[in-house]
Amino acid sequence: MAVAPGEFRFEVAGHLRENFIGGQWCPAQSGQRRTDLNPADLSDVIGEFAESGGADVDLAVDSARRALDGWRDLGPIKRAAYLTEALRILGERSEELAYAITREQGKLLKEARGEVQRACAVLEFTTGQARRLGGVTAPAEEPRTFAYTFRRPIGVVGLVSPWNFPLAIPMWKVAPALLAGCTAVLKPSPLTPLTSALLVDVFRAAGVPDGVLNLIQGDAAAGEALVANPAVAGISFTGSLPIGTAIHTGGAHRLLRTQLELGGKNAVLVCDDADLDKAVDAVVHGAFGQAGQRCSATSRAVVDVRVRDEFLERLVARVAGLRVGPGFDPASELCPVVNTDRLDAALAAIAGAQNDGGKVLCGGKREERPDLPEGCYVQPTVVRDVPWDSDLAQEEVFGPVLAVVDADGFDDAMRIANSVKYGMSGTIFTASQSRAFEALDRFEAGMLHVNRPGVGAYAHLPHIGAKASQYGPPECSPEVFDFYTEWRSACISY
Template sequence: MSQHLRLNFVDGLWARAESGLTRENVNPADFSDVLGEFAESGGVDADRAVDAAAAALPAWRALGPIKRAAHLTEAGRLLAERAEEVAAAITREQGKLLKEARGEVQRALAVLEFTAGQARTLGGVTVPAEDDRTFAYTFRRPIGVVGLVTPWNFPLAIPMWKVAPALLSGCTAVLKPSPLTPLTSALLVEVFQQAGLPDGVLNLVQGDVAAGEALVANPAVAGISFTGSLGVGTAIHTGGAHRLLRTQLELGGKNAVVVCDDADLDKAVDAVVHGAFGQAGQRCSATSRAVVDVRVRDRFLDLLVARVAGLRVGPGDDPASQLCPVVNTVRRDAALAAIAGAQRDGGKVLCGGGPEERPDLPEGCYVQPTVIRDVPWDSELAQEEVFGPVLAVVDADGFDDAIRIANSVKYGMSGTVFTASQARAFEAVERFEAGMLHVNRPGVGAYAHLPHVGAKASQYGPPECSPEVFDFYTEWHSACIGY
């Protein structure tokens, strides 16, 4: 690994944090594998990055979207060439299975391709004027310097779906990734550097709370796009409210799959296994609740437990592994605490329930895939995000009761229904209080050109991905020209 990848990237140069402080980056699958010491930045570093972005803004804005898109296209070409290298880095520092990491690289490439294609449509409309000899139209302008604060669970795809539209819009940016996944973000920035991006247009500040708070407080930052927890997102929004800071917040999820009494149970089980245990449940759209009609519950559980109990837990780079570790000991302990709390509330563990400990496993953050039945709909496990391989199974007495339970949480990221009834399918889509809806398919993710968006406490501000994302990075203007 190049030593410069452990540094910040400000105004076209790789540099240490002003304080000289670093943070150790450790493989969650093997604590003996240390990737290195990465910059631990503070407010001074963030402010310098903002200054660089502000200085680069006029020339970048003047370049125009079509020429800006050429940099995105070149970055996509370079990322495709380095796909295996980047996927290996994701697996090593985040822990996910290598096939999942490869899928994340492909998602990032799809986002780049889609975003670059928007360059020729990123305009406004002409409208009739009320006055004679007047030309009336609308157009967009970039909002300015933006702070992009990203999580560890998708360390390439989520930064990419912020960086790409920000740059195409004509904004300049400071990327502040999670301190748990600094290498992947450095590789992303390096790709854009190699693509010829002008100095200062995209800056990287590694670190944690201090750097993030400085971005929120800096008056030159026009907007913050954040993906992460509800608590941090609320703090960002309220912290910038006094200066009308624009925010785009994608927050938590407590997503339900509703399994009706007429569902294809084999397909439902396939979807739940993928949604609940893919990436060890560490997705905002992960399936964390299966709300199952009591008439089919026992058959569903027999099929589900047989599948889940057979999942092999192991390192992401082991082809035999089917479930990866969680990202660190904090998430491991939180998952185990959630399981213990569910048992106190009356839940019954059907499989899993503890750390995965085998002689062949290195010391790491391994949690057994866990299914818990008889979970009360209003208990903590059924209401609060776990972000681990833990599935709550909640009984429902019919379709209406299932929808009520699905909507009982404060979040609204994803909603899924399995049913053979066309009427129920459309009614579920209508009644689910969630941003991304699925019928008879896994309830995770969306396409690069569809809005990635939640409802209720899962989202504030415009969606990510899709053409609607530009409503965050640009502001509308209207003009009337007399002639």
């Protein structure tokens, strides 16, 4: 379905602008609201959404606490029936959700549709785990004794999600939390309130009991109140390292359980024997897909000096030809960044790299054309001669900016790849099987790839980082239930 620029306008139902507490849509206690804008066209006001505070959070947590016993006692198989119905409804509403994502977050419509499919896959996988949430039987040390283990939900959980995947990431928190028997308060990014409201409405339509899933819209005040509430047993957070650290330390005094998926500064290693065309394809996809706004985005190309010039010639020819534009324009190949703050941050990172000796080979500026509305458009940018220890090679940009760092052989490339504090994703392009397996062993990163784009993982594989990119169990895998449940052991004499 082709959509011309400016053709589509998603009319936001009034209730979707509110919080969802105890099965009811309701405004923030303060009556305050926040404006949600389309990053592709800043004149397009999507709506005014609730701006919540501590009083709203306390109501939502209390609602989740009161619903906990009944939801837990259903057991995972009956809970999965609600998730199965949610999956059916999600499929029916997939186009509505994709359009909302593109208008609100800015990504290309095909990328938004891909995100909806990822959310469906996560929900489908999670539902299938209902009959696997068991424990083990164990030998007893005494006669006539039966010993076994089982899981119990940890209780009320706070789910704090980001704006870059406003449907998929909340889904891979909500779905396992509910299946495990927890009740939840979802606090999404204030930059993408509509998509999260639509997600919660899917579960409401699926008949999930009142209070099991609650939605609180808002910014830092709401998040801080969620961390501080003593009835919240755990916080699952995806976002920046500073905020994740604050959540962890803020709850440490009461032993709050945390699951933190944080930043990344991901490297693709291009060895001297790499298939350069495949490497270029992967880097273009990884660095400029979704305007580089992924925790697993390719933000560094660590290239062997023996093939650097040929690699850059092919890469720059591709990147310079990418068309920047609104996500609803079928001709667009690179979407806007999410807001003016991210635009300014990307341009500042480019300027800083030039001060450190980097050379901009293409892009480097705000994209401005007569056919573009006023929006948050950054040209896709490739910077070469980036020192391995400079800011652009060490710090997350979260924009369409690629640092190209020279490496003198495989060992030097591995050293550079592991030189950052983050460890989300690592990728290598090489024809050597031995070198590929050695890289997999030596990468200090959680999600690893060989001769393919280095972004993300499958819905059933752990979405996991290393070092400062992750704290606690992974998401998107059976291991996710190690966060939402705790183990019990039982011994029965007979």
